[in-house]
Amino acid sequence: MLAPILTSENVQTVTLAKMSMEIRDKVRKSLIHANMQIVEPKGINISRTLSEVDAGITLSNFAIAETGTVAEICHQDVDRLTSALPRIHICLLQCDQILGALTESASLLRSAVKTYGKSAISLISGPSRTADVELKLVLGVHGPHQVHVVTYGEE
Amino acid sequence: MLVEKLKEALHEEDRLAALYGAMKRGRDQRAEALEEFEDFNGFRNEIKAIKDRSISNLDQLLEEFSIQARKKGTQVFMAQTADQANDYVLSILKRIGGHLVAKSKSLTSEEIELNRPLEAAGYSVVETDLGERIIQLAKEKPFHLVFPAIHKTTQEVSDIFSQESRIPVNSDLKEIMEYVRTALRDVFLSADIGVSGANIGIAESGTVVVETNEGNGRLVASIPKVHVVIMGMEKIVSTFEEALALIRGHAVSATGQRTTTYVSFITGRTPLGSDSNRELHFIILDNGRKRMMEDGRFTEALSCIRCGACMNICAPYSVSGGHVFGHIYPGPIGIPWTANIHGLDKAKFAHLCFSCGLCKEICPAEIDIPRMISKVKEMDVQAEGQLLVNRVLEKYETMAPFASYIAPVWNWVMHRETVRTLMEKVAGIDRTRALPQFKRQRFSKWYRNKRQGYTSDTSKVVLFVDFFGEYIEPEVPIALVELLASANVDVILPPQKTSGYPFVAYGDLRKAEEIARLNVTLLYPYAKQGQDIISIEPTATYSLKYSYPDLLDRSHESLAVASRTFEASEYIRKLVQQQQILFQNKLHGKVAFHISCHERALTSSKHTIELLKGIGLQVDIRETGMCCGMAGTFGLKTGPLGAGLSAAIGKPLFELYKEQRQDYISSESGVCKLQLQQGTGLEVIHPLKLLRKAIVL
Structure with missing residues (x-):
């Protein structure tokens, strides 16, 4: 599923945020098979490296049906920037992690903050956008121009 | 000063058309989003309750918020003044x-004008929100709360961007976005400090919520070594x-979205790679807020969630x-x-408000903005004195008994060109109105x-007539x-004054209070x-139900x-439903x-509309969604701050x-009738007169 999206958008370099070894291995395999270069950001220029990558793949902790939102709980800003800097963001979402309404997420947010202390949680609802000029909507400003949510697992 | 600025603004027709279109899109998108809520009042009540509760527990929440934030390693600074906040940065x-x-984007940083001292000290400050960046380069202040560059x-x-980059940026939104992304990407990557505002602080965990659509908020919060939240x-x-x-x-009311694209919950500072030596600072600003909270007249203003809906419906702003x-x-x-x-x-621009009251009706926190504006006007009138023209217009009603007594002469005199010219010169009443x-x-x-000729079992109802009904x-x-007689309902007409609303509109609250007290005293025995x-x-009706108690x-x-006060239309409709009023003659055609505006706070003419259909x-309800522009006596005043403003506002409606x-053209308000008749050259008929045609006495 990943490879066709990336290939059709001419993606050459990809970076992966934190995810379980099992999923990571699967993702890596399909990327290597599609001839993608996987970038591992390290050192003092992490942000610059990430900024030059074509696509970022992240794992969502949960999603919200009402608003079409994916939620990412991060304790490391490399993961946050993986969905913030590249032009294309692919978000993996396990099917049974979808809530109905935005307001239902309160207890998940609370427990994430309680468990991890320092954290950055992002609720992401589509590509970055602005209507600042003449109130006309344009997609793609500072964040991704495209967001793809790929679901997996059983409903 | 205000008048000159207004005069200039009224001449910029292209800009006005762009602003008007943008505001309309804003209102429409919001209305569309709100349709998904089954219960708009429930939605408002919830927001209002949350804000009221938070403001009244503010001290406690502030303490808990600070303790929790510090536990996560965040440095919390309470700034009493703008200078203290700026010095801290x-x-x-x-x-x-x-x-x-x-x-x-941070309106609070605009409030304290943070950029000025930073730039004066030799630092570079770059706004990364598109709208803010545009006005920063244009060296202007925000034109709108949510859309600072809407104009x-x-x-x-x-x-503006071509001038900045010295290479041409085409007048195409996609191309502009591409330029902005590239130009600002380097700023994000090299910045030493990221400064953001916060939409919400959550006391239980010491978390701030930052909402952005462009994605710039996430970048300033994560890349630089230090993140400062104001x-x-x-x-x-x-x-x-x-x-x-x-x-x-926020999202529904500001932009008509279901949610803002990026909502970040930031709790303590997360590391970047192996660098965990990074800082997060919360500057919590007072700068007059505590005083506002304690001054009962303005406490409500603190419930503002900064959605900007009130400016999208404000006719003088438009x-x-x-x-x-x-x-x-x-x-x-x-x-x-x-x-x-x-x-x-x-705050002189308070005098541009003509008290139509629509800002209160659209506000998601149900803030009584008109009431606070009339207080500001009062403070200003007490400090600077009332304008003669406002005094004349306030008095207009007190001259009415005399004017009515000599009506033919008065009306003839008031039609004389020379008299109107004189009135304009001396009293500021526009001669073309x-x-x-x-x-x-x-x-x-x-x-x-x-x-x-009522039968003995007649019931009675008290009538409040007001200026137009009594004299005009x-x-x-x-x-x-x-209509009431046909249902054997008699009318009691106790002694009464006209509503006195012009005194509220022009900030003479003490006189307004006098009239309110008099009318309430006269009506209370019946109630x-x-x-x-x-x-x-x-x-x-609005005065009796809302302004007088205030x-x-x-x-x-x-x-x-x-x-005990009802709209006449509601009362009539009840009698129709009880089959005590029978409409025997049917009328045909389109109204x-x-x-x-004041109907919006009552029933939005619901009863009248149903009766007319009946x-x-x-x-056919024909609205721009804003005030028609006459707004009481406001439109009678000569010059931009009166007839000029009124005509510009009315144009799209006409x-x-x-x-x-x-x-037929119909409206329940005497003032709207004057404005519509003059603006369209067509006759406007009161709905009660249409209903009267349908009964046989």
Whole structure:
């Protein structure tokens, strides 16, 4: 599923945020098979490296049906920037992690903050956008121009 | 100064058209999003309850928020003044030896004008929100709370960026975005400090919520070594549940989205790679907020969630814009904020408000903005004195008994070119505006001689007539009396004054209070006996139900009168439903109907519209969504701050009536009638007169 999206958008370099070894291995395999270069950001220029990558793949902790939102709980800003800097963001979402309404997420947010202390949680609802000029909507400003949510697992 | 600025703004027709279109899109998108809520009042009540609760527990929430934030390693600084907040940011820059500050949108940083001292000290500050960046390069202040550059056309924006980059950026939104992404990406990557605002603070965990659509908020919060959040103290709520309700409210009310694209919950500073030596600072700003909280007149202003909806519905704002109708905080809610935060002398634009009341009706926190604006006007009038023209217009009603007594002469005199020129010169009444024509036979005179003949089981209702019914168009209350008579309901007309609303509109609250007290005293004995009071003029009904209790500290008497007051239309409709009034003659054709502003606070003419349909008419509500522009007596004043503003506001509405066909034009308000008749050249008929045609006496 990943490879066709990336290939059709001419993606050459990809970076992966934190995810379980099992999923990571699967993702890596399909990327290597599609001839993608996987970038591992390290050192003092992490942000610059990430900024030059074509696509970022992240794992969502949960999603919200009402608003079409994916939620990412991060304790490391490399993961946050993986969905913030590249032009294309692919978000993996396990099917049974979808809530109905935005307001239902309160207890998940609370427990994430309680468990991890320092954290950055992002609720992401589509590509970055602005209507600042003449109130006309344009997609793609500072964040991704495209967001793809790929679901997996059983409903 | 205000008048000159306004005059200039009224001449910029292209800009006005762009602003008008943008505001309309804003209102439409919001309305569309709200349709998904089954219960708009429930949505408002929830937001209002959360804000009220938070403001009244502010001290406690502030303490909990700080403790929790510090536990996560966040440095919390309470800034009492703008200078203290600015100095704090400067001290961080000095300590870390940085030079570049990347900012995401923060109205609070605009409030304290943070960029000025930073730039003066030699640091570079770059706004990264598109709208903010545009006005930063144009060296302007925000034109709108949510859309700071709403007044710039695509062409102007491309010119601004072309000038910045010295290479041409085409006047194409996609191309502009591409330029902005590239130019600002380097700023994000090299910034030493990221500064953002916060939409909400959550006390239970010491978390701030930052909402952006462009994605710049996430970048300034994660890439630079130091992230500084500047937040007004009123933004703190207790729990995640409350925060989520506000997040939904912000998006729906500000942009008509279901949620803002990026909502970040930031709790302590997360590491970047192996670098965990990074800082997070919360500057919690007072800068006059505590004082506002303690000053009962303005406490409510702190419930503002900064959605900007009030400016999207404000007619004077629509034709003057945020640089005239604003200081740093623009629009209706900007008036109490400016008066309290930046000073009364910066809040002169309060006089552009003509008290239509629509800002309260659209506000998701149900803030009584008009009430606070009238307080600001009062403070200004007390400090600077009242304008002569406002005094004359306030008095206009007190001259009415005399004018009516000599009506033919008065009307003739008032038609003389020379008299009108003189009135314009001396008193500031615009000579091109049609003045209401007085009738010799006042309603109360007719009433004294009215035919009896009610049967013995007649019930009675008290009538509040107001200015237009008494002096200008007695046919309207007469139609009402006849409609009621057909159901054997008699009318009691106790002594009464006209509503006195102009005193509220012009900030003479003490005089308004006098009239309120007098009318309440005269009506209370009836209310006490459980007698219903019916009122024809929407502004008068609004006064009886809402303004009087406010002016009289919610006294028992004022509340009793308010609770017994009904719109005449509601009363009539009840009688129709009980089959006591029978519409035997059916009328045919289409009525183009204008809902007056104060009706929005009542029932949006619901009962009248149903009644008109009931007599066979097709009702076509024709609205721009804003005030028609006459707004009481405001439009009678000469110059930009009166007739000029009024005509500019009315123009799009008049077009709606001139472009389409209709058999009748109708509105319940006497003032809207004057404005519509003069603007369209067509006759406007009161709905009660149409209903009268449908009964047989």
